[in-house]
Amino acid sequence: MIGRYFDYNSTTPLDPRVCRIITESLDIYGNPSSAHGPGQQARLAIQLARQHTAALLHSDPEELYFTSGGSESNNWLLKGYLSQWAGTPVHVITSVIEHPSIKETLRHWSHDGGGKVTYVPVDAEGFISSQAVIDAIRPETKLISIMLANNETGAIQPVREIAQIARSRGIFIHTDAVQAVGKMPIHVQELGVDSLSFSIHKLYGPKGVGGLYVHSAYKLEPLIHGGGQERGLRSGTENVLSLLGAAEACRVAMLDMERTQAKLLWCKRLLVEKLRALAPGLRINGSLDTERTLTNTVNLFIPGIRGEALAAYLDHRYGIAVSVGSACSSNHEKKLSYVLQEMGLDEADIRSSLRISMGKFTDEVDIHYLVESIESALTHFHQLMPT
Known part of the structure; x- marks a missing residue:
């Protein structure tokens, strides 16, 4: 119940409006990469999903990439961005309360590639201090990743302040916004981040679909190679029905x-x-x-x-x-x-x-x-x- x-x-449970869209779309079976009618119908469905998701985040649709969820998005961002400094003593800043898809990815990255990670602490109420992030910055710092809202305490972190600091020093700033998207207004340009991850099943949509916003000034290395989907950066035949559910979940989130x-x-x-x-x-x-x-x-x-x-x-x-x-x-x-x-x-x-x-x-x-x-x-x- x-x-x-x-x-x-x-x-989250599926919103009834999301269920309705999915069940009404069961006849959309084409492969979006195909040039024939059923394929193009599926491709139009993906474009709709990208437009509705972009509207929720106030981003350009071309800056959005669909994934299987927030964990994949976080893995892709970290590996795809940091790969350009392979073999270089690069430094990354994150927090002690990040999701395992951030912490574990950075742990493996630092172990395999020799990079260094600084984990900034939180106070007794679970908040990260922007000053702690400033104090952790080094000349070789290339990336800062701070979650937007914590899943256990609900603490909303000062990502906007941290983003201002990062950008003023030419440091890439990522935020894991999985617990925030759909629960609070998000405008990626005002937030000031270079990338943002989200997961649709946290906002009354289907599981197995999420995404990654990446500012147009940057391009990641692919995490999955192959068929060239998602503009060549995330291969794999798209989950069209789930993406239609995602589109409706984002539309409903804006309304509700x-x-x-x-x-x-x-x-x-x-x-x-x-x-x-x-x-x-x-x-x-x-x-x-x-x-x-x-x-x-x-x-x-x-x-x-x-x-x-x-x-x-x-x-x-x-x-x-x-x-x-x-x-x-x-x-x-x-x-x-x-x-x-x-x-x-x-x-x-x-x-x-x-x-x-x-x-x-x-x-x-x-x-x-x-x-x-x-x-x-x-x-x-x-x-x-x-x-």
Whole structure:
């Protein structure tokens, strides 16, 4: 049931309008690279997708490249841009809370190619300081990659300020905007970045499709060679139906964004107010500053309760889906959130934390159901505990 789903930062349900477009387009079966009628029909569908996506980002359609999702986009950007300095002692700046598709790619790049990476820290609320980025810049710094919004805490990073610094020094600036696109207005020129990655399944579209914005002044080396699709930079026959779904998801995001974000801000305030009344010592991991955080995300610490146990109980007993952190985590041994670790939380506090992320289908009834279910679960767990 959608109303019991509170894991929107992991993935979102399909918007009904997206479903309708996909099902109505099942007869578009041609290969977009073919010159005949069915092929050209498919090619027109891809052009439509590029136009709608560009409109959402306020970019030129020719600056957009479709991929399988945000992870591929991040890999391609880093490898495709940094390849020009192979064998050169190049320096890159990123943050300690980046998505694994950034951190792991840079780890392999630095190990194989001898490049150096500086990981700037975050403060106790999960924010990156633009001054920390400035202090990390070296003469050999060629790229800075800072995420726009964090998937675990909702912290919106000062990418615009960092981009101004980068451009003033001739440094390429990339942002992983997977958690931000569709949740906040984005204008790539005003943001000042040279590249930006996104994933359609985070904004009520199909999985397996995303993209990469790259400023027209730059051209990447291909990550996938072959048939010459995406203007020769990303080969592989296009997923036409998913791209039509992506086009509709972007169009709908533009229509719904203001209304949805206003509703989510109200839901977030209601949720926090009710949660704080549940248990002494309960706190929010991160900031509640509405100007600096996503409206849909609440990271919650409940003392004395294991987050994994609570999430499993809510799922089994009440059909509620919540998360204990990122769905893409490189910490497989202890299964601890590296984001919360970098914010200074100890292991016990991290294990007692829970991520709640809401979406356009969340309403007041759902919030009350969630809070009542958490209250019931806490009562259940406390009854099992020794005095």
